[in-house]
Amino acid sequence: MDLTIALILLQDGIMNGAIYALLGLALVLVFLVTRVIFIPQGEFVTYGALSLAFLANGKVPGTAWLLVLMGALVCLVEAGACWRARRFRGYLRTLGWALVLPLVLLLLAPWVAGPDVPLLVCVLFSLALVIPMGPMIYRLVYQPVEQASVLVLLIISVAVHFALTGLGLVFFGAEGWRTPPLVEGSVQVGPVAWSGQTFAVLATCIVLIGGLWLFFSRTLYGSALRATAVNRRGARLVGISTRMAGSLTFTLAAAIGALSGMLIAAITTIYYDTGFLIGLKGFVAAIFGGLASYPITAAGALFVGVLEAFASFWASPFKEAIVFTLIIPVLLWRSFGSVHLDEED
Template sequence: MDLDIALVLTQDGVTSGAIYALLALCIILVFTVTRILLIPLGEFAVFGALTLASIQAGIPSLIVWLVAAFFVINTLLDLYAKLRYKSSFNSKIFIGSALYIGLLLLAMYQLPLAELPMWGQILLTLAAIIPLGPQIYRTFFQPLVTAKPLVLLIVSIAVHVVLVGLGLVIFGPNGAQTQSFSDASFNLGRLVVNSQTLVIIAAFFIMIFVLWYFFEKTLYGKALHATAVNRIGAQLMGISPIFAGKLTFFMAAFIGALSGILIAPVTTLYYDSGFILSLKGFVGAIIGGLISFPVAAIGAVTVGVIESFSMFWASDYKEIIVFTLIIPFLLWKSLTTRHIEEDEE
């Protein structure tokens, strides 16, 4: 291996690692606030990529009907809760959601999808995928808001399996790759830097800044931060765990869909590619101890670089090499962390 090859592999690794870092940040965010290991996070990325590919081909994506179906299910669950437990039913949210889905269906089936500018196609894709986050939380996790983490993990795995099956029905078995944001390239010494790499890295740093601003400067961000630090204390201060859960799933759907949109021009994604993507983000999150955002980001970028070099040296074993990284960190955590029995809530 000469220096030129090493530089190209490093560039590819950093590009993939930036995507894994975004997913790792999502995993940590959702886990610290809700205690849910979001296994189906990768499905948000895959659905985002395949929806964008469908829009660019001028074909209306059936994903909007999944959003409509979840809306009906959530409405029925809310009405049942109102009748059974005398809980409140917000008619304004119902009307707003119904109008949103109506506009989404109208846009998907009436607009000239293939002729839309790139930014319009991306916005339409995000508009179709982001509602799935809060909807999935309402359907599967809100009834279990006080359940133990093991129960939530089992439900998360089940949701992943369901979404993979729905992905096959909606998108079919064929993979897809989207158009590049730009075909430009730049010479940086001996390395030719692709503009797509710069877009991904820039998006990564922008998202880091946006998340920092959200958690440090906004009321909702501070509420989520308080919930992550002390769930019971935040609840006693009037912060609803259900609201916190829906907000974190909203953010997870947005970051997951954005990650899929960013990586789709450089790799072919299939309906079942989400599990591997989320697992690699999970490795980065474990390196960060499911707590530290900066360490998780560094760990995820390291995973991307190691994966890139593994593809060159031993492509048949690259997945094994990547996932073996998690073992020493788990051993180190088990030896250095004092075991504390889970608090009863």
């Protein structure tokens, strides 16, 4: 290995690490606020990437139909809850975002899938298709069992992962897809040419992390999420709705996952089940941070990305095993200083 090869591998590792950092941060956020180890985070990656790929190739993505189906289920579940409580205040708002919005997007999808539509419009429309799935999944699956133990929520997450993977096969098929790069061209940095897509990934990662910091430190909703993450019972006592916090958290997780998928779809072929492995690598990064620390998670993600890149050069058949085996020493390291606490402490 010479310096040029090392720099090329470092470029790939940093780019992949930035994606894993975003997914790791989303996993930490979801766990802190809702106590859910969100295994299906990778499915948002797949849905976002394949939705953009379908639109870029002039096809209506299956997520347009899936969103309508999920929205109709949300409306039915919410109608039943309102009927039992004899309170229908707020149901019109549910109809608006869970049924009217998906139907409008479904009607607009053939126009956005046209041949002359700019890629940026396709990106924004794909985000509009995937992001509402986050709060819908929370309302259908996690909200009814929000008081369950972490183990039960983990088992439910595994079931949701398999369900979303199967739906991905139904609505997208088994073919792999790629998307056009968001940024064309390359920049020569020393002996290595860094692609424009690499800079797009890094810039997006930095902007999203900065945006999340501003959201949590400067906004009322961000403060509510932080309070819920610190102590769920205390947040309820001061009037913060944990259900609102959970829905907002899943919305952010869906947005981060979908955008991450669009960033990597230009550099690797995405299949209906590709997101699982990508999400697991984000989970490895989250383990670095103990599912609690955002900075350590981001640093761990960069380490995972660089390790994967160099492992693919030295031992390509075993690169996945090397990355996932990394969980064992990290868990041992974190267990030495861990103190068991009750879930509400």
